[in-house]
Amino acid sequence: MSLYYTQKFLYQLNRDPLAQRRFRDDLDGLLSEYDLTEEERAAIKSRDVGLLYVFGVNGQILMHYAALLGLEWNEYLDAMRQGVARHGPVRAGLYAMTGK
Amino acid sequence: MTTVFIGVCSHGPGITGRAARAEPGIRDEFYRHFGKMREAIEGARPDALVIVAAEHFANFFMNSMPAFAMGMAAYYEGPIEDEKWLAIQRTRIPGNADLSRRLIGSIMSEVDLAYAEEWKFDHGIMVPLHFLTPRYDVPVIPVNINCQGPPLTPLARAWAFGEALRRACDEVPERIAVVATGGISHWPCTPDSGKINEAWDREFLRRWTQNDRAALVSYTDDETYRDAGQGGFEIRTFVAAAAAAKGAKGEVWFYAPIPIFAVGCTIGAMHINSGEGL
Numbered sequence: 497m498s499l500y501y502t503q504k505f506l507y508q509l510n511r512d513p514l515a516q517r518r519f520r521d522d523l524d525g526l527l528s529e530y531d532l533t534e535e536e537r538a539a540i541k542s543r544d545v546g547l548l549y550v551f552g553v554n555g556q557i558l559m560h561y562a563a564l565l566g567l568e569w570n571e572y573l574d575a576m577r578q579g580v581a582r583h584g585p586v587r588a589g590l591y592a593m594t595g596k
Numbered sequence: 597m598t599t600v601f602i603g604v605c606s607h608g609p610g611i612t613g614r615a616a617r618a619e620p621g622i623r624d625e626f627y628r629h630f631g632k633m634r635e636a637i638e639g640a641r642p643d644a645l646v647i648v649a650a651e652h653f654a655n656f657f658m659n660s661m662p663a664f665a666m667g668m669a670a671y672y673e674g675p676i677e678d679e680k681w682l683a684i685q686r687t688r689i690p691g692n693a694d695l696s697r698r699l700i701g702s703i704m705s706e707v708d709l710a711y712a713e714e715w716k717f718d719h720g721i722m723v724p725l726h727f728l729t730p731r732y733d734v735p736v737i738p739v740n741i742n743c744q745g746p747p748l749t750p751l752a753r754a755w756a757f758g759e760a761l762r763r764a765c766d767e768v769p770e771r772i773a774v775v776a777t778g779g780i781s782h783w784p785c786t787p788d789s790g791k792i793n794e795a796w797d798r799e800f801l802r803r804w805t806q807n808d809r810a811a812l813v814s815y816t817d818d819e820t821y822r823d824a825g826q827g828g829f830e831i832r833t834f835v836a837a838a839a840a841a842k843g844a845k846g847e848v849w850f851y852a853p854i855p856i857f858a859v860g861c862t863i864g865a866m867h868i869n870s871g872e873g874l
Contacts, residue, residue, distance in 0.1 A: 500658060507653050511676045511716055555785025555826070556652035556744060559609075560718070563681035569614060577787045590746070590826040593787045 499552050499588055501530045505540065506553060510560040545572065546579020552588030599765040600640035601773035603633055603865040604804075604837050604846075605728075607649070608779060609719035610857040612683045612726055617856045629850035629863040630727035633775075636865065637728055642773035644692050644735045645728070646699075646761065647721055648837065650743035650778045650830040654718035662710035663749040664757055666703070667738040668696040674717025684722050692735040695770055699737065702764035707757045724777045734773075741836065743778065743829040751813040754832040758839025765840075776837035778830030781823065782859040788825070790855035796823050797851065797860040800831060804864070805846040807838050827859065841866035 505527070509515045518526040527537055539547040545562050549555075562572040576593070586592040615623065637645070654676045656662060672689045675682050693713075700711050715738055717725075725736065741757070742749045749757075765772040780800050781793035803811040812835050820828040838846065850863040 504657060504659065507657050511654055554653065554744065559785040560652070560677055563678040566678070569610075569617075573787055573789060580787070590821070591786050594783065594791070594825075595788075 498531050498533055498536060501532055502536045502540070502548065502551060503553050503557055505530045505532070506548075506557045506561050510557065510564060516564070544579070545575040546577075547583055548579075549576040549591070550579045550583040550586055552586055552591070554589060555591035558591075598768060598771050599762055599774060599840070599868060600642055600771045601637050601865070602837055602841050602868050603636070603774070603863070604776045604778075604834050605630065605633060605724050605863050606779060606857070606859050606861045607720045607723040607777040608782070608784065608857045608859040609677065609682050609723065611723050611861070613681055614856050615683065618854055622852050622854060626850055626852065626854065626861045626863070627727070632849060633863055633865070634728045634730075637773050637775075640773055641771055642734060643770035644695055644737055644772050646737045646739060646765065646772055646774045647724060648739040648741065648761070648774065648776040648833045649720045650833050651720050651740045652718050652744060654716045655712060656740060656742070658745045661742055661745045662740070663742050663753060664707060665710040665712055665740045666696065666700050667691060667715045668693055668700060668711045669713050669715060672715050672717055672736065672738065675722040676716045676718050682719055682722065684726050687732060689717065689725065689732050690735045691737060695735070695768065696737050698768055699761075699764045702767055703757070703760040706760040707753070720777060724775060728775065741832045743832050746817070748817060748829055749832055751815060751832060751835050754835040755809060755813055755839040758836035759842075761836065762840040762842055774837065774840055776833035778833035779827040779859040780831060780834070780862060781825055782827035783825035784827045784858045789858045791825070792853040792855065792860045793824055794853050794860060797853075797862075800834075801848050801851060801862070801864070804834055804838055805848060807841055807843060807845055807866070809839070812838055837866065841868055844868050
């Protein structure tokens with residue numbers, strides 16, 4: 497796991513229009529600049545918000561990313577729920593589901 | 597005495613972005629109190645608005661996370677988020693670099709503070725500005741307290757920052773309004789979004805209105821996480837506002853849990869009794 501760099505990638509993407517252009521046009525090149533595992537790279541490339549949530553990406557970073565992807569609010573909440581259903585509980589960080 | 601207003605408000609992105617999904621009666625009552633705060637600020641005729649925020653990774657990341665940061669730019673921009681998602685258009689917001697520099701220099705004698713000559717605003721600042729300075733005609737000076745990347749800024753240090761901020765604001769000739777913005781209990785950005793611990797919120801706000809330092813800084817992060825969620829860490833901004841009030845009591849103008857806004861929506865002010873404005 498290189499959760500730190502997964503979050504750093506998303507942080508840069510969320511705030512930087514140039515990174516957003518590269519996200520569309522040169523994703524492999526952009527991703528090569530971050531020390532990511534294959535699983536993390538695949539989750540980003542498949543825009544798998546649910547798996548990124550399970551990795552433990554900070555929820556605020558992930559929410560901004562979901563907005564960037566154009567996910568509607570309920571779609572975004574469902575993506576996180578489905579991530580947990582498929583991959584198990586959130587593995588790190590502060591944004592675990594309480595289930596209450 | 598040139599601190600002319602001190603208030604607190606919520607900033608959840610749903611407040612603007614999901615407005616249409618809220619129950620209209622309670623939503624409009626909440627907005628009406630944002631309007632009351634705008635009028636109070638306008639009546640106080642501030643030269644600048646210091647907004648004490650809990651940003652969400654628009655500028656600061658775990659590669660270099662300051663406990664406190666303050667903007668020192670001539671202008672800022674925001675929101676970083678998708679404009680349609682937040683329902684706020686991206687724009688440039690005026691700052692006041694010279695005033696920032698004097699405030700920062702003064703605060704630094706008591707609290708170690710990072711400064712930033714560029715700063716992108718996220719919903720944590722843009723939502724309050726949308727209601728409080730909708731024409732973006734008041735220079736803004738942003739402050740960030742680390743409420744996101746542990747280890748978090750200790751509550752007692754947030755208090756110390758609030759005291760230092762007040763002293764610094766009172767030293768300069770400009771008239772300064774201070775608005776601190778954060779959630780109380782909430783579980784944002786999780787599938788639990790919409791969960792709110794109203795009893796916890798009301799007890800926190802009681803301590804805040806009493807300006808009870810010992811009670812306000814007594815929460816441990818473990819307790820807050822358990823009872824108020826990760827969003828509860830943002831009480832740091834309210835704690836700083838209380839400290840800045842120098843013992844004055846506060847008043848909650850509005851509080852109501854609005855689940856689609858993902859937070860107990862709050863508007864309040866301190867009776868700082870500057871003799872003007874409020």
